[in-house]
Amino acid sequence: MKVAIQGIPGSFHHQVALNYFGPQTEVAPYRTFEEVAGAVASGKVDYAVMAIENSIAGAILPNYELIDRYGLYIFAEYYLPISHHLMALPGQQIEDIKEVRSHPMAILQCKKFFQQYPGILLQDDVDTASVAKRISEEKIKGVAAIASKTAAEIYHLEILATDIQTVKDNFTRFILLQKDFPGLKEVPEKASLKIIISNEKGSLAKLLTLMSDFDLNLTKIQSIPVMEKPWNYAFFIDTEFDDYEKYKIALKAIEEKGGEVRIFGEYHKGR
Numbered sequence: 001m002k003v004a005i006q007g008i009p010g011s012f013h014h015q016v017a018l019n020y021f022g023p024q025t026e027v028a029p030y031r032t033f034e035e036v037a038g039a040v041a042s043g044k045v046d047y048a049v050m051a052i053e054n055s056i057a058g059a060i061l062p063n064y065e066l067i068d069r070y071g072l073y074i075f076a077e078y079y080l081p082i083s084h085h086l087m088a089l090p091g092q093q094i095e096d097i098k099e100v101r102s103h104p105m106a107i108l109q110c111k112k113f114f115q116q117y118p119g120i121l122l123q124d125d126v127d128t129a130s131v132a133k134r135i136s137e138e139k140i141k142g143v144a145a146i147a148s149k150t151a152a153e154i155y156h157l158e159i160l161a162t163d164i165q166t167v168k169d170n171f172t173r174f175i176l177l178q179k180d181f182p183g184l185k186e187v188p189e190k191a192s193l194k195i196i197i198s199n200e201k202g203s204l205a206k207l208l209t210l211m212s213d214f215d216l217n218l219t220k221i222q223s224i225p226v227m228e229k230p231w232n233y234a235f236f237i238d239t240e241f242d243d244y245e246k247y248k249i250a251l252k253a254i255e256e257k258g259g260e261v262r263i264f265g266e267y268h269k270g271r
């Protein structure tokens with residue numbers, strides 16, 4: 001079994017892959033989310049782990065588009081608590097740091113911390129752990145990484161500041177992807193959907209009312225442009241339900257009213 005991630009050992013994706021699939025899992029590292037999606041779609045790997053939203057920084061919108069374009073299936077979700085630490089070569093002080101590099105989502109989660117250091121330049125990079133590795137291997141002074149404690153340990157960096165994310169309780173929601181619908185083994189209680197409705201007065205209000213009438217609890221709604229039709233939007237919706245049959249009937253009702261529904265995945269609620 002091979003699992004694609006964006007990032008290298010010490011990254012949060014790597015941690016989720018090992019937590020979910022077990023410590024012996026073969027993890028295939030990629031530099032971009034696009035490459036991760038491509039690896040699953042082409043069958044090079046069996047599964048992928050992909051961050052989709054964070055409790056401080058919000059959604060990673062381009063990843064919704066990738067799941068859609070590559071036709072991938074979401075079979076599970078996983079919530080990971082995220083602690084960010086500032087780390088550099090041993091002996092470096094925070095006063096020596098001119099530049100901090102990390103994954104753009106990690107930088108967003110720590111923006112507030114850096115307000116007290118206006119002289120530090122924040123730079124987007126591939127993933128949290130890759131920066132830690134590069135600083136360590138190339139012995140780069142004056143540059144620090146935002147990464148996990150595990151990354152500091154693996155790449156022998158010293159932590160200059162702990163828990164620098166804006167809010168202590170910080171979570172990233174990851175989704176687990178595979179190429180095809182594997183068939184349902186258990187009754188799901190959550191679904192991720194793409195729904196396209198006509199661009200008419202009240203159409204979104206009607207969709208939401210219908211979902212509520214069928215006892216679907218909307219946990220997320222995100223609008224994404226329909227590229228072929230400028231200023232038209234598709235809605236990516238996560239919904240939870242107690243009654244799977246009733247949920248199926250709701251989907252039929254949405255379609256009967258002219259809505260286009262694509263099921264990205266039906267799965268168990270993560271904790």
Ligand SMILES: O=C(O)C(=O)C[C@]1(C(=O)O)C=C[C@@H](O)C=C1
Nearest residue numbers: 011012013051103105127128172
């Ligand atoms: O760079 C990493 O370590 C990642 O796993 C990426 C990522 C993300 O894509 O959001 C994962 C979790 C955190 O939210 C910060 C970064």
